[in-house]
Amino acid sequence: MKVKILVTLKTGVLDPQGKAIQQTLNGMGFNNLKEVRQGKYFDIEINENNESKAKSIAEDMCKKLLANLVIEDFKII
């Protein structure tokens, strides 16, 4: 089955790319922005039909490689 994973910076961790994007959007006329944070998205197909098993494999992958838990959180969707 397919697993979708979002990796985002933890609250409070500086996100210079997000900030640059926000400033650009502001410059383009999007003036009602509060904050932009940039993250990563992974689309992973796992050879596993059981949803909870697949999600637990995905969680293991996040903890071991896909996210750096010092600065990032992950969400399996």
Added chain:
Amino acid sequence: MKSSVIIFPGSNCDRDMDVALTKFGFKNKMVWHNESGLPKSDLIVLPGGFSYGDYLRCGSIASKSRIIKYVVEFANSGGLVLGICNGFQILTETGLLPGVLQQNKYLNFICKNVYIKINDKKNKYFKNIKKGVLELHIAHNEGNYFCSKDELKLIKDNNQIAVKYCDKDGNENDESNPNGALENIAGIFNINKNILGMMPHPERMIDKYLSGDDGSIFFQNLIGNLK
């Protein structure tokens, strides 16, 4: 004294490091990342570069290489492990050093000479070094050191900050912080101080006619401390 430099796909300071280590008396070997074991060494170096094209996060893919298991064993048994630039990033990704190296605060790749202040001399790397401020070179996009408040407290309590960015007189301030690193941190130790990771490149400063000589001071001092 024997040293080994690990080469990852995308390392590009490995040969410079080999030249530097050899110049100051190390018998150096180059070790491919896929080897199952390390040659007998007094020092292991993870060189600078862009291992695996910096995919996912800098150093993250290299930190899962086959050789890393042996580097971790070597480090945990007290062996000296030095990571420069991408090597520093790999050390944080393996968990051998605390914190992470984030993208530079102003999003630019920085390539210039900087001054660093030696913060702790009670270790094999900086013991006996007379000069307190060294001029070294940096070249990185992700050198912005970051860790949690609790981690920072631990690092400070254990004197794990190795080197800090400063001006040429040794003053630490925002102007001398090139990348936004927390507390001007340019390099840190593990708790036992046998592992050192730092962003500046001493191997680029070993020729007074071409660059500068402060890297020579670092290597001469290091081999002196190991003898």
